[in-house]
Structures are given as C-alpha cells and as structure tokens.
Amino acid sequence: MREFYEFDEERYQRRNTVKSYIIVALIFALIGGLAVYAISPYLPGANGSQDRQVMDNKSGLSNNSKDTTAADKENRVVLGSTADLIIRPDNPVADIVEQVEKAVVGITNRSEVVIPDFFFFNESRSQEVEGYGSGIIISKEGHILTNHHVIDGAKQLFVILYDGEKVEAELIGSDPQSDVAVLKIKHDDLTVAKIGDSDKVRKGDFAIAIGNPLGHELAGTVNFGVISAVNRTLQLDGRKMTLLQTDAAINRGNSGGALFNMKGEVIGMNTIKFGGDLVEGLGFAIPSNVFKPIAQEIIETGKVSYPQKPWLGVYITEINKEASEEFGYPVGILITDVTKDSPALEAGIKPGDVITGINGKKIEKIDELKSTLESFEVGDVIDVSLWRNGNDFVLKVKLGGIDVYD
Numbered sequence: 001m002r003e004f005y006e007f008d009e010e011r012y013q014r015r016n017t018v019k020s021y022i023i024v025a026l027i028f029a030l031i032g033g034l035a036v037y038a039i040s041p042y043l044p045g046a047n048g049s050q051d052r053q054v055m056d057n058k059s060g061l062s063n064n065s066k067d068t069t070a071a072d073k074e075n076r077v078v079l080g081s082t083a084d085l086i087i088r089p090d091n092p093v094a095d096i097v098e099q100v101e102k103a104v105v106g107i108t109n110r111s112e113v114v115i116p117d118f119f120f121f122n123e124s125r126s127q128e129v130e131g132y133g134s135g136i137i138i139s140k141e142g143h144i145l146t147n148h149h150v151i152d153g154a155k156q157l158f159v160i161l162y163d164g165e166k167v168e169a170e171l172i173g174s175d176p177q178s179d180v181a182v183l184k185i186k187h188d189d190l191t192v193a194k195i196g197d198s199d200k201v202r203k204g205d206f207a208i209a210i211g212n213p214l215g216h217e218l219a220g221t222v223n224f225g226v227i228s229a230v231n232r233t234l235q236l237d238g239r240k241m242t243l244l245q246t247d248a249a250i251n252r253g254n255s256g257g258a259l260f261n262m263k264g265e266v267i268g269m270n271t272i273k274f275g276g277d278l279v280e281g282l283g284f285a286i287p288s289n290v291f292k293p294i295a296q297e298i299i300e301t302g303k304v305s306y307p308q309k310p311w312l313g314v315y316i317t318e319i320n321k322e323a324s325e326e327f328g329y330p331v332g333i334l335i336t337d338v339t340k341d342s343p344a345l346e347a348g349i350k351p352g353d354v355i356t357g358i359n360g361k362k363i364e365k366i367d368e369l370k371s372t373l374e375s376f377e378v379g380d381v382i383d384v385s386l387w388r389n390g391n392d393f394v395l396k397v398k399l400g401g402i403d404v405y406d
Helices: 009-042 049-059 070-074 092-103 288-301 321-327 343-347 366-374
Strands: 077-079 085-087 104-116 124-137 143-146 156-160 166-175 180-184 206-211 221-236 239-246 258-260 265-273 283-287 308-311 314-319 332-338 354-358 381-388 391-398 400-403
Touching: 092 104, 092 206, 092 221, 092 258, 104 143, 124 265, 143 288, 166 288, 180 288, 206 265, 221 283, 239 265, 265 288, 283 288, 308 366, 314 321, 314 366, 332 343, 343 391, 354 366
Parallel strands: none
Antiparallel strands: 077 085, 104 124, 104 156, 124 143, 143 180, 156 166, 166 180, 206 221, 206 258, 221 239, 239 283, 258 265, 265 283, 308 400, 314 332, 332 354, 354 381, 381 391
C-alpha cells in the first residue's frame, strides 16, 4: 500500500510539463485561427478587392468614377471640401504641385545703384543690378502678387512664367507698410491661383511652399512642411506684421511666392526667413486674408489707404511742477521741435513754446494732450493755448492726419 500512496515527484513533474505544452499549443492555434479570419478579406483573390485596389491606384481614378468602392475611398486622400479632386494616397503633395505650380512665377527687378569711386572721392558711378524674387498669378487679367521689397527701387520689371517665357511687367502699386505689391502682365494663357481662407489655418497643418530660392536657376522649387504657428506678430524694419510661421524652407528668392494648403489653395505669401543663415525652419508668410484686400485695393486705386488720426506735427516733452519752478516755464507740454509741412508749423507754433490748453481745457501731461487730440477729427480747427517767452496767447490750428497702421 505504501507504493500506491507514495508521492513520485519526478513522475508528477513530467505529467505537468506535458499538460503545459498541450495548453500552450491550443492557445497559439486559437490565436492563429483568429488572425487568419481577420485578414482573409485582404488576401489575394478574396473577392478581388485587393487586386481592384491596386489597379485603381495605378490608373488614377477621378471623381467621375462610378465604381469606387468603400475600401477605395478609405485608401485615398480627397482634396477640397466638396471632394472635387481625388488623388493618389502615396504622394498627395505631387498631385497638388502639378495643378498649382504654373500659378507661381519668377520676378526680375532691374535697378540702378550708385557706387562711389574710391580713387576719385568726389565722383561716383551708377551700375545696373538685378534682383530676384517670386510672385503669384491672381487674375486672368494678368495681375501678379508679390512683396514690396522684391520690386522696391525697380527701373524695369520682368515676370518669368512656368515655361521660362519672360514678359515685361507693369507696376500697378506697392505698399511698404504691408510689404504687398501688384504687377500686371499681358498674356493670354495664365494659370490663376485659388486664394484660400487663412483664418482656417491651424498649427500643425501641412504646407507647401513654391518659389525661386536663390534665383531663376532654381525656379519652381517645392518645399514641404507644417504650419508652425499662426498669428505670429513680428517687428520688421520698424513695422508690425502678423504672419504665418512655417518650417517649410523659405530662402532668398522665395519672397513673393506661394504657401499652399492641402487643397491647393494659397494661404500665405512667403515673405521672410527669420534669423539669417544660421537658422533653419523659421519661415514666415503674409496670411491670405491680410494680403487679399490690400491687393484688391491696389488693383482698384493703385495704392493703399489707411485710417488716419489727428496730427499736430510736433516733438514734445513734459514740464512738471519741479521743472517749472527750476526753469521758469509753466506746467504743460514743451515743444522741442516742429515737423516740416505740419499743421503746427503752418499755424505758427515754434520750438520753445509750451502748450497749456486746448479749446479752453487745461493740459499738463502728454497723455492728456494725446487723449484730447484723439477726441477730434482730421480737419477740425482747434484753439491751442500757448506760452512763449512769458506771454500767453492762442493759435488756431487745423489738424492734419497721420496714417494708423496698427
């Protein structure tokens, strides 16, 4: 009986090992069966769906295809909010570029610069130079959008079309404040860019930049990236600009070119690379909703008009109570200089005068002067109370206007 009840450890372990192998085998068999079931619709010959998908991709179906299946739709990228274009899923950028690149042109700016002659100190000579940039065709009538700094100082302008044709261009108008300019050419066959809504652009959206970096030899260069930031405010050459930021490469010569979204719409005009040659991935573009009304106004009037605020045309400093007691001037606003052709100069205001009031209201601080002037309209005539060399008097001043850019 001892043999029956005696515990045989070695035999027990062997039985458990065999049992474990059987359980593991069953589990793997079950997993394998489920996997085969899951992928069976995609195996070659299964309902022909895989073969049909490959054929469709190679043939490049358009939106007119009546045999498009649900599986086909899932494997394509559709451009446009109304599904007006179906492109291959392997490289949508190439399909977009094929449609829009003819709307981007090169621009040549011929100008003259004066070069001093170092051998003859009182003489100088002029030399013709060429500058290069890019532009966007925005109308069938031949209007070309570009940056002001691309055409600034031009003696002669030329547009280089997609096929290399060179056409002389007329400058319709330019605005240095917004850095927007419009040219016009005469041509019968032009591809016009579609302008998109830059207010819908989001950080992280894909972006395609097309232009002529470093000149016309690299015309039509395509760069791909993302929108790094929207509504980026920068101070450039003393002017405040709100721009789209992108990591798509923007280099010298790209200025005036187009920044496209994945619908093939222009959402920005490439304008500047920030940080110089030591910095990469910091390109900026003027949003389409900013340049569009400016370009339209230039086309219609040849210039850009800005709102104006009342303007005296004086340089000033504040005289407080302590300065008044020390120098013998009244408390008020000291005129340190008067601008040429200004309303103040025309009215007879001179440097050294002190403004003490406007229309009978006492003025002692610069903020009071500014707020009081802003309460009037351009063209209003006001009474300015002044002190000059111990004498108080009043001059009538017709307020001028100064452009408001912000």
